[in-house]
Amino acid sequence: xxxxxxxxxxxxxxxxxxxxxxxxxLKVANRPIIEYILENLEPFVDEFIIIVKYMKEKVIExxxxxxxxxxxxxxxxxxxEGTAKAIYSAKDYVEGEEFFAVNxxxxxxxxxxxxxxxxxxxxxxxxxxxxxxFEDLSHFGLVEANGVVVRAIKEKPGPVRxxxxxxxxxFRPDIFEYIEVTEASDRxxxxxxxxxxxxxxxxxxxxxxxxxxYWNDIGRPWNLLELNEYLLKNRLxxxxxxxxxEGAVIVPPVEIGEGTVVKSGAYIIGPVKIGRDCLIGPNxxxxxxxxxxxxxxxxxxxxxxxxxxxxxSNAPHLNYVGDSIIGENTNLGAGTITANLRHDNATxxxxxxxxxxxxxxRKLGAIIGHNVKVGINVSxxxxxxxxxxxxxxxxxxxxxNVPPNTLVVV
Ligand code: TTP
Numbered sequence: 001x002x003x004x005x006x007x008x009x010x011x012x013x014x015x016x017x018x019x020x021x022x023x024x025x026l027k028v029a030n031r032p033i034i035e036y037i038l039e040n041l042e043p044f045v046d047e048f049i050i051i052v053k054y055m056k057e058k059v060i061e062x063x064x065x066x067x068x069x070x071x072x073x074x075x076x077x078x079x080x081e082g083t084a085k086a087i088y089s090a091k092d093y094v095e096g097e098e099f100f101a102v103n104x105x106x107x108x109x110x111x112x113x114x115x116x117x118x119x120x121x122x123x124x125x126x127x128x129x130x131x132x133x134f135e136d137l138s139h140f141g142l143v144e145a146n147g148v149v150v151r152a153i154k155e156k157p158g159p160v161r162x163x164x165x166x167x168x169x170x171f172r173p174d175i176f177e178y179i180e181v182t183e184a185s186d187r188x189x190x191x192x193x194x195x196x197x198x199x200x201x202x203x204x205x206x207x208x209x210x211x212x213x214y215w216n217d218i219g220r221p222w223n224l225l226e227l228n229e230y231l232l233k234n235r236l237x238x239x240x241x242x243x244x245x246e247g248a249v250i251v252p253p254v255e256i257g258e259g260t261v262v263k264s265g266a267y268i269i270g271p272v273k274i275g276r277d278c279l280i281g282p283n284x285x286x287x288x289x290x291x292x293x294x295x296x297x298x299x300x301x302x303x304x305x306x307x308x309x310x311x312x313s314n315a316p317h318l319n320y321v322g323d324s325i326i327g328e329n330t331n332l333g334a335g336t337i338t339a340n341l342r343h344d345n346a347t348x349x350x351x352x353x354x355x356x357x358x359x360x361x362r363k364l365g366a367i368i369g370h371n372v373k374v375g376i377n378v379s380x381x382x383x384x385x386x387x388x389x390x391x392x393x394x395x396x397x398x399x400x401n402v403p404p405n406t407l408v409v410v
Contacts, residue, residue, distance in 0.1 A: 002093070003045040006051050027291075029231035033105060037106070049099075059074070075090060106217050106218065112211045115130070116169075123207045131210055135161050140165065153165055182198060225308065236273060240256045242276075254270040257294065259277040260278040262280045264281065265283035266286070267284070269285075272288065278295060280297075282300055284300065287303070290304050293310045300316075304319075306323045311329075317335070318335045326366075327371075333394065334376045338365035342382055346362075348363070348383040366385070377394055378394070378398060387402055
């Protein structure tokens with residue numbers, strides 16, 4: 001069976017992290033999101049078809065032409081936006097067989113794929129999808145089913161409890177005929193959920209698999225922190241490959257890559273993952289659920305907690321980085337601090353695609369893009385974003401989001 005992976009989206013809700021790259025190549029726990037999908041699908045498929053568009057060359061450069069010996073074909077999305085258009089792009093590549101289709105920005109365990117395939121085959125269905133029960137379906141499509149048979153999918157039903165559509169499907173090639181007659185939704189996108197409603201309306205059998213394991217839909221910046229925490233708590237093995245000086249304390253599980261030096265006085269409390277060729281310490285505190293990429297510097301009197309720091313970035317002197325995401329090639333000046341808690345203890349709101357959204361988190365720090373230079377003694381309010389390629393001068397208080405390519409001085 002082939003797997004069609006949808007990776008053409010612009011990932012606008014993840015700005016500034018997607019300013020210069022597609023969402024699927026962002027690293028969580030030091031691995032690109034799309035690699036987790038390929039890894040979890042790989043035992044069930046013999047070929048991957050990846051649908052690309054936005055900054056497609058970066059996906060192709062990352063993955064090349066095979067994954068674990070299974071070929072990857074890249075297909076550019078046909079004209080028009082939406083998941084239905086993305087799947088339609090694979091029309092000439094699935095060769096009359098049933099196939100998996102999966103959003104390129106979700107995390108699931110292999111059990112979801114196994115269960116989906118099982119119910120599809122057992123029920124001799126025309127299509128199948130994975131669902132999961134949630135308390136609040138405000139951000140999801142509600143799947144109405146009678147046993148395993150799906151009756152309808154309703155987009156964004158509001159804050160009701162029910163089964164959500166997770167974005168992992170099996171289709172037969174007849175889906176393409178139905179995509180051809182699917183109309184654009186109110187937001188101007190062609191949604192595969194509308195196509196599924198069309199095939200149900202035509203009497204075809206669509207079934208669902210109720211998945212009970214961990215799942216994450218990586219739409220907003222804090223979803224990256226949630227996934228990072230899950231992966232570090234559940235997938236990390238204690239493995240020290242770098243050099244740890246006497247006088248450093250490491251509380252397992254901690255993974256430290258080759259070429260990394262942990263200097264005396266560093267105190268690292270797992271689960272923590274640190275890449276290759278980093279300089280850690282002396283005298284720093286790295287607290288649980290932190291991922292630090294390759295070639296990073298965490299220096300003297302720096303505390304990092306529950307954060308993602310991507311490759312080639314530095315928090316070198318007197319910094320606090322809490323519940324934050326720092327993109328690649330970014331440097332924090334001495335004394336720069338992220339605030340991760342509001343004084344009124346309210347949950348932190350973040351501007352997402354022009355609207356203020358409640359992250360639901362009491363603790364959320366800064367979201368800083370790639371190639372950013374932050375000067376000395378900069379204070380960053382909770383949930384604020386700094387766009388890629390920006391420069392924030394010394395002493396600035398970042399209480400508003402900083403757009404990309406911007407110079408901010410006091
Ligand atoms: P979305 O998360 O709905 O869209 P997006 O990735 O563009 O993100 P944003 O809304 O923040 O801009 O998409 C779900 C999945 O489908 C995701 O993996 C990207 C993929 N997709 C495409 O491949 N083509 C498309 O035209 C769209 C809209 C999404």
